[in-house]
Amino acid sequence: MDWARVSNPANDSERLLFRQLFETLVRVDCRGEIRPGIADAWSSDSTGRIWTFTFPEPGQFTDYPPITAGAVASSWKAREPGIQALGIDSAAALDDRTLRVTLRASRDSAPRLFADPLLSVDRRVAAIHDPSGRVVVPNDPPIEFELSQAGDPRDALDRGVDLVVTRDPAVAEYVASRPEFVTFPLPWGRTYALLQFTGTQPISGIPGADSLRRSLASDVVQAEARPAQPPFWWSGPQSCRPDVLMGVTLPPSSRLVYSRTDEIARSLAERIVALSGNTQLRAAGLGEIELAAALRDRRERGYIVFLPRNVAAPCHASAALPTGGWLEPLIDTRARAIVRRGAPPLSIDWSGSINVVGKEERSRGSR
């Protein structure tokens, strides 16, 4: 299991699926409040280093074995280096329903820290992949996913799909006249930024940041967007970002690269190319592997990347960003969830993840 992928899904489909398969001790709702996750109660000692999580009694509606404190401790133990990087010193199960977590130092971010997807554990349900690319998660009731990035989401809605997550405004316009659907925006989940490494000639001709961001948000991208709004977790005092590299001259390149599958990134790259006045500058879409390699090798003039708008552990997340460069935030974007009336209830996290609430959770909520 690639837990880094779980914490940073490549697209909205993966985010939706992973949210059904993995669970954290607590979660942060769309208003930023801490909510029960695997644990339904938590407390800390006076030092703020030792946290005790209490798991609920197994419900009567589930057909699957409950997640125990021992299972969480074992899962974390198996990926100890990554867990410790978050500042967690140890985790021990006192019994099936009690988990004691010791932090290396008191953290202001706790207990929000425990909502970081890196600390999630699998829900002990086996997803079923069928040959057509569908994934069935045995929830109550079972959830069937179509993990397609291609195709028109309107076709999926017309086929009877209950939930569609999309960033295409045309889809929202389509369902506006359809009374069987409800549309609601998800939290601003992504911030697109221009990344350039130190030693690279800055891209010239870009107008002032505010007017550029407004133009990008209003005219350029085909998505619900706004000018990127501070604060940005990677630039604040909590980001823990290392100093940029100095004195490094990178090979000249005339490409501004972006992910080939990301239309918003493409539009941003094209607009910057159009505004630069540099006739040699080109926008180039790269595949996922190529883009990762280009970021690692720092061989391009600039990169259009997106980052999660909110992270549970900014310091840890900043450490994963490429070093030796600067990020120019451009726009924030958010997706929309289109839900068929009568579908199972949903809960929305701070990160924009959607959780289909099953019977057990509903019963726990009722308690």
Place this chain on the structure above:
Amino acid sequence: MSFRTRLFFALVLAVLVPLGALAYGVRSEMERRLTSEYEGRIRSLVSVIAADLDGESRTVAARLRALASELGRSDRFRLAAVRGEPSSRRYLLDYAGNAMSLSGLSLLQIQDSAGRILSSGHFRNEFDRLQPELPRMLAAAGGLALVRTRTPDTTILALARVHSFQVGGRRFTIVGGAEAEGRLLGRLARDGELTVALVTRPGWQPDTSQGARILRELPLPFLDLLAQNERVDTARFVITQSFGTIKALRQSVDRWLMIALALTVAVALIGAAWLSSRISRPLRDLARKTSEIDLDRLDQSFESDRPDEIGALSRLLGAMTERLRVGSARLREVERRAAVGDLARQVNHDIKNGLAPIRNVLRHLSQVGRQDPQLLPTAFEDRRSTLESSVEYLETLARNYARLSPALERRPCDLNAVVDQILRNTMSDGVEIQARLSERLPPVLGDSLMVRRILENLIGNAVDSLAGRKGGIVTVSTEETAGSKPDRVRITVADTGPGMTREQLERAFDDFYTTKAGGTGLGLSIVRRLVMDLDGVLRIETEPGAGTRVVLEFPTASSAPAAPAP
């Protein structure tokens, strides 16, 4: 140079010259037809390019007119472009891209009167940029022009036109174009040898190292927006011909012609050699037969049933040989008659010579008998020696003439025995006769009487040559020749006499030639004839003052072939 060689070369040339002419003709005709075909294709290609350019121009113009008409009627365009309505701005920004994909154009841009890009299809996000030079330069080009402009990720070359329209009292321009390189050139450049290139660089030349040359050029106005020089240049459709295919064709034709030539040369050489040999062989045979003809050998056959000239020549030679044969026979008969006549005259002369003393003695005795019979006995006694010598002379003559035609009887003959017998009966008259006889001499095949007559003549001549000379020696020796085939026995009769001059030697075998007083001149003639009859060899080695050596060689009895049955 022999007839056969000349014939050989003539045949080779007779094959090679027409073949060479054929090869040259085929190659020249191929060259001419290819050139003609290329010219036709070039003309056709130029026409197609011109027609395509005209067609593209008309198509682009028609689509621009249609789009301008639609924009003029569009409320949303009016709201966005004229009134600046924010709600219609996205419609305006996306309009060119949507219209471009619907109209099949590759370049589409809408500008306001200030040259600000309101909507761009090939580069959606270049909106709000100022680019007034494009419609201005297109208008200056006066119709279709080639435009190089950029898209977000590359550059394109498009055949573009400009069209203007008015909405709400404002003037707008719409620039549209079709992609030139892929669509137009892809349609044209399907010929492997003729290549159409769209050249925008001045002074461009094809890669001559690949054997290409420019055949025709079609100029076209060219606007390079990337160069930012706001100048109308000239681009060219360049038709180049690659010599690769025709060169390969030529090489192939040359190769096959050379192969055909080589094969023909080989076949011609073999055929000419065979034919010249076949033609010249009868001539060589005729030459060989003709060279063997002489008067002693006229038995060559020139019979031929060939109907051609060689047959005719052969028959002519046969007829000529036959005439020679008849002539030779006549000649021999004449010679024989002449010889008989000579001999008869000689005999007549000799007999007359022998009879003349006898007649004189008889006439004398008759006269004495008539005049004084008592003196007859005395006169007879006085003339008796004359009678006896004359009779002896006649007897000798008779004996000598009888020897002219001896009968031949071949049988093994012991030479040493014959030599011994001769030497015992020979009157040496003071000449020393020495015999050096080989003890192991094989018998020869011959007639002992003939051998005896040969040796008697030779030994007699040798003794006679020493008459009156003191200390003269005649040596008779026998020996077996070494290494000769067939095996032979050599007899040498040598004397220490005066020898012979060259003239004497040349006439030594002539009949009736003699240097001896009282000699008949028939001895050596008879010897030569007898030696030849016995298949022997006779050689005389002589020098004036140094004596004479007569060397005879006879085949041995063992080496001779079996005698034919009598």
